[in-house]
Amino acid sequence: MLPPTDQLTFDIAIIGLGPVGATLANILGQYELSTIILERDPATYHLPRAVAFDDEVMRIFQSIELANEINAIVEVGAGAHFVDKNGKVLVNWARPQEVGPNGWFLNYRFHQPELEGILRKGLSRFSSVKTLLHREVCSLIEYEDGVDVEYKDLKTGKLDNIRAGFVIGCDGANSFTRNRIGRGFQDLGFHEPWLVVDVILKKHMPDLGPQSVHHCNPNRSATYVFLAGNRRRWEFRLKPEDDPIDISRPENVWSMLNQWIGPDDATLERAIVYTFHSSIAEQWLRGRLLIAGDAAHQTPPFMGQGMCSGIRDVFNLGWKLDRVFKGHASEDLLETYEIERKPHVKAFIDLTVKMGQLINTTASSLVSGTVSTAADEPQKLTQLRPTLGVGLSACRTEWTGQLFPQPRLQSGELLDDLVGRRSAILMRHEFLQQLPRQIIIKMEKLDIIAINDPATGIQEWFNNKGINAVLIRPDRYILGGARTVEEVDTLIKAF
Incomplete structure (x- = not known):
């Protein structure tokens, strides 16, 4: 069925302009796919929600050419300690204060309204991207070749509609798009109400530094979080007898904060009870409807991976949509989105839930994947680097689904800046000489760049793995x- 002649048509409609939707829109703008964004709120939410992201996400911001602007508003995050009620450190999650294998620091802290402002401003670079604020989606009607999207202008009450090839729901935990897909959530076992308190310091307080502290106290679990600048956050687990409204009153909030801070030290910016959930949607894609971010999965905040996982979702999805619309792949390629991303995000959620259980008790053995040097020393938690679920692969698959690191090349340039939005064959320095001209021509036709840079970071990787070449996708996974x-010829044919 064809859309009416007066109906605007787009390749992609994005529902929701939070950090995940805005990142996806920047990605699609780079690919010059016609995109419309429908956002319910009239402006960016003025208070922080997410407060941290990792080196892989900064690498994604680099790929959409906004890393410099974002780097100017963030602070490098320190590690985290899990301590018992007496202050003894149970787990040490160190974050080295040096650039890691992805070419960026392992952790960054930020003020979400500032980040969203940069992502939204970035959309002005693309004539192919249109943003409509204060619009609520009312219906999604699927056809074989597209989706009719009806929406309401919440200022005027007027109804309007567009046609899109695909609809991507980045519309949060109460996703309209997910409800339209019609499947529920897989419950991963963590659902707890916590009081979230944000303050703005009035003066320098050196004891409230960049190190996060998780207070593992069965009586009342609590977490201190550095938010960058003069903002700080505390989170307190509610007891069964707590009243969510009463505990949020300023006098009760200051009473809970008094061991660290008082009204003379800071201004109370927010105190609100949230229920932290752990769950994954049972289906992320149906026909021409897809979901990403909180619409697809919900993660407790203890690892700072909720927003990160959503941004990874859309980086996985963006290049696949481009290949479909440019005729380089069938729509079957989109089926790999869910099967690759779901196990990856579940690994983060599972560890986050264990961290939440640890915070609620004093049993440090609950956290897996740690290293303990001695029985009386803290366990050490390292950065989790899960592989993608079993999806796209070819040839030697021992490293398939792993994120390839981003070293600096011999020129001083970061790897991703050279690769851009393309795929790449990276190889040992001398191996390029062995490739016949016809393979090089195939790569050029498919816009796959060949890189045999002698940079130590690349050549050591191949020496450690014992192979001569890898193909990395536009999302930097192998x-x-x-x-x-x-x-090598088989790799190119597979892609």
Whole structure:
């Protein structure tokens, strides 16, 4: 069925302009896909929600050419300690204060309204992207070749509609898009109400530094979080007898904060009870409807991975949509989105839930994947780097689904700045000489760049793995590896 002749049509409609939707819109803008964004709120929410992101997410911001602007508003995050009620450190989650393998620091702290402002301003670079604020989506009607999207202008009450090839719901935990897909959530076992308190310091307080502290106290769990600048956050687990309204009153909030801070030290910016959930939507895609971010999964905040996971979702999805619309792949490629991303995000949620259980008790053995040097020393928690679920792969698959690091090249340039939005074959320095001209021509036709840079970071990676080449996708994950020229040809054909 064709849309009416007066109906605007777009390749993609994005529902929701939070950090996940805005990042996706920037990605699609780079690919010059016609995109419309429908956002219910009239402006950016003025209070912080997410407060941290990691090096992989900064790498994604680099790919949409906004890393410099974002780097100017963030502070490098320190690690976290899990302490018992007597202050003894149970777990040490160190964050080295040096650039990591992704070319960025491991953790950043930020003020979400500032981040969203940069992402939204970035959309002005693209004539192919249209943003409509204060619009509420009312219906999604699917056809074989597209989706009719009806929406209401919440200022005037007027109804209007557009046609889109695909609709991506980045519309949060109460997602209209997910409800339209019609499947529920897989419950991962953590649902707890917590009081979230944000303050703005009036003066320098050196004891409230960048190190997060999780107070593991069965009586009343609490977490201190550095938010960057002069903002700080505390989170307190509610007891069954607590009244959410009463506990949020300023006098009760200051009473809970008094061991760290008082009204003379800071201004209370917000105190509100949120229920932290752990769950994953059972279905992320149906026909021409897809979901990402909180619409697809909900994560407690203890690892700072909620927003990060959503931004990884859309970086996985964006290049696949481009290949479909440019005719380089069938729509079947989109089926790999859910099967790759779901196990990856579940690994983060599972560890976050264990961290939440640890905060609520004093049993440090609850946290897996840690290293303990001695029985009386704290456990050490390291950065989690899960692989993608079993999706796209070719040739030697031992490293398939792993994120390839981002070293600096011999020129001083970061790897991703050279690769851009393309795929790349990275290889040992001398291996390029073995590739016949016809393979090089195939790569050029498919816009796959060949990189044999002698930079130590690349060559050491190949020396450690014992192979000669890998193909990395536009999202920087490895498709497969190769030892021979014939295997390189197989990698290229697979992509």
